[in-house]
Amino acid sequence: MTPIEVDLLIEARWVIPVEPDNTTLEHHSVAIRDGKIVEVLPTSDARTRFSARETAQLPNHILIPGLVNLHCHAAMTLMRGLADDLPLMRWLQEAIWPTEARHVSPAFVRDGSLLAGAEMLRGGITTCNDMYFFPEATAEAFDRLGLRAVLGITVLEFPSQYAADADDYLHKGLAAHDAWRDHPYIRFALAPHAPYTVSNRTFERVGALADELDLPIHIHVHETATEISDSLREHGQRPIARLDALGLLGPNLIGVHAVHLDNEDIQRLALHGCAVAHCPTSNMKLASGAAPIPALLERGITVGLGSDGAASNNRLDLFREMHQASLLAKLSSSDASSVPAHHALHMATLAGARALGLDAQIGSLLPGKAADICAIQMDEADELPCFDPVSHLVYVLGRRSVSDVWVAGEARVAGGKLLQITNTELLSTVRLWQNKFRQ
Known part of the structure; x- marks a missing residue:
């Protein structure tokens, strides 16, 4: 069977799709084309089913909806x-x-x-x-x-x-x-x-x-x-x-x-x-x-x-x-x-x-929805052991563990860094307004 072409394949340790409820998928991948989710499936199957222009391998990560x-x-x-x-x-x-x-x-x-x-x-x-x-x-x-x-x-x-x-x-x-x-x-x-x-x-x-x-x-x-x-x-x-x-x-x-x-x-x-x-x-x-x-x-x-x-x-x-x-x-x-x-x-x-009336488009990782996705890295000793990744999301991990973010399949954060604006520009803006307030 000829592999199906997609723009991006995200391979993760865990995928939490939110729909269906109380579902945790281990060693799964999300295939994305034209900004939308094509399929969520075991990584072993995804590698043969899809030919991806780009693959993000996240072996110690939890993937959740944005x-x-x-x-x-x-x-x-x-x-x-x-x-x-x-x-x-x-x-x-x-x-x-x-x-x-x-x-x-x-x-x-x-x-x-x-x-x-x-x-x-x-x-x-x-x-x-x-x-x-x-x-x-x-x-x-x-x-x-x-x-x-x-x-x-x-x-x-x-x-x-x-x-x-x-x-x-x-x-x-x-x-x-x-x-x-x-x-x-x-x-x-x-x-x-x-x-x-x-x-x-x-x-x-x-x-x-x-x-x-x-x-x-x-x-x-x-x-x-x-x-x-x-x-x-x-x-x-x-x-x-x-x-x-x-x-x-x-x-x-x-x-x-x-x-x-x-x-x-x-x-x-x-x-x-x-x-x-x-x-x-x-x-x-x-x-x-x-x-x-x-x-x-x-x-x-x-x-x-x-x-x-x-x-x-x-x-x-x-x-x-x-x-x-x-x-x-x-x-x-x-x-x-x-x-x-x-x-x-x-x-x-x-x-x-x-x-917001947007649940047909976002909020869960289902085929047909926009690929608004957040990846959370978990490989530090003080974050382990992990028996339930969803429990860890709520009770252990924090926003500093976010490594990658996509909106409609387009990367917004990669390796923990924003792609659209520099920290230098943000710091300059903050200092400008703080000085105005003081004046």
Whole structure:
């Protein structure tokens, strides 16, 4: 039989396809052609079945789908460590919002997004769901790096360096959406910031636009207890009930944080098929609380993982989020079996893709899907022995173990090094903005 020609054959010690669930394939390979997965099969068979233009031999590696960061503020990476050890509203009002008022610009967003995108790719993240000002600048940065992204059309009622009011935010965001409409990796979402910063009128318009353009809705919701009490006082409803009354809840809604939920809130999210972006490290660092993830999963709600911004988390690291999500679920539920390692990996890959409506394209290693792939090297003594590679991914290894990353079959990281931008350029950019902040 004549071998089938492919562009790339990746041979690995283990392949974790995520679909089917709880599957670990040993000594398997992934064949790739035209940016898509052709087949996942034993390496011994792959060597006779395929003729590859390029072969990547990874004998001590775990191969997984590229990670999906379901909630991020990429440009805020330039404010990493600017204000720590503060609760959410003090952190926003005393540090973040004043800094943004002085410095946010297209250049700020482009440079911050370059820094963030580089960090994410180096850590195995191939898709980012972002929410920030000047989304066209983020698109430029992510396009240069080759990172897949869904960019939020951010909406607020109050003015910023980016827009004057809610209508202006929507006008500018929709213009960016139209300008990048045909890009293979860049998509958009409607991103009303939060119930406490967006009016009923604007929410209704966002809902209509999401239906008209078939876009996800990406929104912070139920992040703090104060948010709930303020909503009850001002609107006579909890925020999720208010969104329900306004017609915002649905399969295209991604509720970020969703920490303070009662049974009725969870019932509404489940009834409407909403998804949740769980950001455990940011929630813990800002003392916002622990989201009831076991209860959400029990009701069949899709829960993906997000890093939030590096200004509140300090790292855009989904390996840490997998680790924290699993441990926090066990602690908060007093159930050691809650969010086992395989499910934590599912949250960081396929669940995030499903929340974005991209699960037919990414999130697992199946034939026909885009070859968004992350390879993790495991050959150091302090990483061994390994009895279960998925357990190691969540409880032992970290992003520094990522060796290679591909997006649609194109290399983005090789041998631990970024291919699209130099560390020297990134360091120069960081120092420039740090000096501006100090001035």
